[in-house]
Amino acid sequence: MFSASTYQERRKKIASSVENGFVLIMGNEESPKNYHDNVYNFRQDSNFLYCCGIDKPGLHLGIDLNSGLSTLYGAEITIDHIVWMGEQPSLRELADQAGIDQVGSPKDLVKKLRETAVDLVHFLPPYRSLNANKLKEWLQLSELQPSNELIKSVIACRSYKEEQEFVEMEKALELTREMHHYVRDHAKPGMKESELSGVVAGLAQTQGGDLAYPVILTVNGQILHNHYHGNILKSGQLILGDFGCESAMRYAADITRTWPVDDSLTSQQKAIYQIVGDAHTAAVNALAPGRAYRDIHLLSSLVIANGLTELGLMKGDPAEAVKAGAHALFFPHGLGHMIGLDVHDMEDLGEDLVGYNDEIKRSEQFGLRSLRLGRKLETGMALTVEPGIYFIPQLMDQWETEGKHKDFINYADCKAFRNFSGIRLEDNYAITEKGSRLLGPVISK
Numbered sequence: 371m372f373s374a375s376t377y378q379e380r381r382k383k384i385a386s387s388v389e390n391g392f393v394l395i396m397g398n399e400e401s402p403k404n405y406h407d408n409v410y411n412f413r414q415d416s417n418f419l420y421c422c423g424i425d426k427p428g429l430h431l432g433i434d435l436n437s438g439l440s441t442l443y444g445a446e447i448t449i450d451h452i453v454w455m456g457e458q459p460s461l462r463e464l465a466d467q468a469g470i471d472q473v474g475s476p477k478d479l480v481k482k483l484r485e486t487a488v489d490l491v492h493f494l495p496p497y498r499s500l501n502a503n504k505l506k507e508w509l510q511l512s513e514l515q516p517s518n519e520l521i522k523s524v525i526a527c528r529s530y531k532e533e534q535e536f537v538e539m540e541k542a543l544e545l546t547r548e549m550h551h552y553v554r555d556h557a558k559p560g561m562k563e564s565e566l567s568g569v570v571a572g573l574a575q576t577q578g579g580d581l582a583y584p585v586i587l588t589v590n591g592q593i594l595h596n597h598y599h600g601n602i603l604k605s606g607q608l609i610l611g612d613f614g615c616e617s618a619m620r621y622a623a624d625i626t627r628t629w630p631v632d633d634s635l636t637s638q639q640k641a642i643y644q645i646v647g648d649a650h651t652a653a654v655n656a657l658a659p660g661r662a663y664r665d666i667h668l669l670s671s672l673v674i675a676n677g678l679t680e681l682g683l684m685k686g687d688p689a690e691a692v693k694a695g696a697h698a699l700f701f702p703h704g705l706g707h708m709i710g711l712d713v714h715d716m717e718d719l720g721e722d723l724v725g726y727n728d729e730i731k732r733s734e735q736f737g738l739r740s741l742r743l744g745r746k747l748e749t750g751m752a753l754t755v756e757p758g759i760y761f762i763p764q765l766m767d768q769w770e771t772e773g774k775h776k777d778f779i780n781y782a783d784c785k786a787f788r789n790f791s792g793i794r795l796e797d798n799y800a801i802t803e804k805g806s807r808l809l810g811p812v813i814s815k
């Protein structure tokens with residue numbers, strides 16, 4: 371945990387932008403896997419972690435905006451808990467670690483909520499049905515109305531990382547480097563993907579944290595969120611690994627590397643790898659406060675369109691192709707997203723509220739619409755840069771049949787790439803006053 375004063379300051383800042391009433395930040399419960407007592411690895415709510423750092427289930431935080439007092443709500447430990455789980459800190463001890471003024475029982479919380487006018491209870495959008503159902507019962511509502519004031523206040527705080535948060539992220543990145551280098555050093559023909567993904571998942575747990583998101587480790591990198599690990603690696607294939615761990619304090623790392631199953635890339639693979647690398651470098655060089663991330667995404671897209679035009683897979687004016695969205699056949703996702711306590715930071719609060727604003731709105735164009743972060747960058751933000759090139763046979767077939775962007779795509783020449791799969795390279799950056807800095811150690815490419 372950080373110091374108690376860290377959490378006190380954060381809570382004060384969050385509460386200061388909410389006018390009146392009672393702020394409720396719900397912690398998470400254990401979540402059953404196949405029966406009640408057999409649970410998934412516990413993951414605390416990130417907003418709760420941000421406000422008080424306590425990584426235990428069954429707790430909620432309340433802030434009374436009139437008195438300014440904070441309360442940690444939860445059940446006291448009984449002898450039954452101690453028999454099964456050993457000695458546990460008391461509610462009061464937990465509250466002290468986070469500088470919380472007072473403690474209360476779950477009943478006290480319900481009482482407090484019922485005596486507060488419903489529209490003065492400020493809560494965040496619950497993403498777990500258990501918490502949503504609890505809220506509905508406590509507030510005696512069938513529809514929940516999360517507080518826009520509170521959502522905006524939390525985003526305004528969590529978007530700018532403290533130096534100690536960067537330190538945590540860099541711990542996660544150190545271990546994530548080991549995970550990626552393991553794949554680089556051990557992938558060979560005849561191996562099953564799961565032999566690598568299993569070790570990667572185990573490594574993620576070696577320093578008190580866990581995976582930050584499910585491992586992508588696949589010879590089918592063109593399938594963007596591919597969690598299947600049953601393929602046998604074959605000579606000539608590429609293996610795309612998109613995985614990272616959380617530090618013990620739950621700060622995420624999100625790194626992608628693409629390696630040849632053999633010792634080196636084929637000339638076809640090299641050509642595409644070079645373009646992705648160039649798109650990555652161009653994006654990183656453009657990172658700076660005041661620059662809209664949407665424009666950096668488009669810059670990266672232009673590098674991809676230029677490269678693919680030189681290779682003969684695209685044709686016409688690359689800038690016009692990017693404007694029309696033709697390059698998205700090969701780069702259908704966004705350049706990156708914010709990262710922090712969540713791998714897609716604060717996505718529970720609303721993707722558009724986090725990544726866009728009145729000045730820059732999300733596009734509806736295929737490809738660009740998948741960009742999670744479009745707004746102007748500011749000092750203190752942490753984000754990912756992750757361009758990629760993919761050959762998705764079904765999408766190429768569909769576009770060709772429809773004659774889509776036929777002035778920009780050489781469909782005939784794309785046939786030689788049907789079994790290519792995909793390449794993505796991803797690193798994490800902090801935005802600084804002068805531009806940006808790579809978070810964590812260099813991870814070989």
Ligand SMILES: [Mn+2]
Nearest residue numbers: 624754756796
């Ligand atoms: Mn990512």
